[in-house]
Amino acid sequence: MGILTWIIFGLIAGAIAKAIHPGADPGDWIVTILIGIIGAVVGGWLGSMIFGVDVTGFNISSFLVAIGGAVICLAIYRMVAK
Template identity: 60%
Template sequence: MGILSWIVFGLIAGAIAKWITPGEDPGGCLITIIIGVIGGVLGGWIGTQLGFGDISGFNVKSFLLAIAGSVILLLIYRAVKRK
């Protein structure tokens, strides 16, 4: 259930990341959702590496990690795409 939960979290986290970091995205809504999914997986991996626990399912800590990973990835995407 670990990777599946990060994908679902990522779908939601992509929308929340877009809300947290408003602005015009170069790729539109679909790219934001994809970034959310990848950011959710990235946030889960980083959280696991930093010792916040393993990917165990749906909980608040996991959801916050997914949002953080999505925001970070969205900001990186914007910085790279605008150059």
């Protein structure tokens, strides 16, 4: 799957990660969306390399992997930024 797809997934996943993991961020909503993009890319890579999840396009498993990666990256960002 291309990087452009993961960026689109990341935009959506960042917003969903913010809803799943609410709270005050050290940055603004743009930082949350950027973390979502990074989380989606990292989640996609981890999902395909470690867990063997086939991330082939816009499907539910790819979307869940992107959201999971975004939530993890958002939690790490909040721990580091405090």
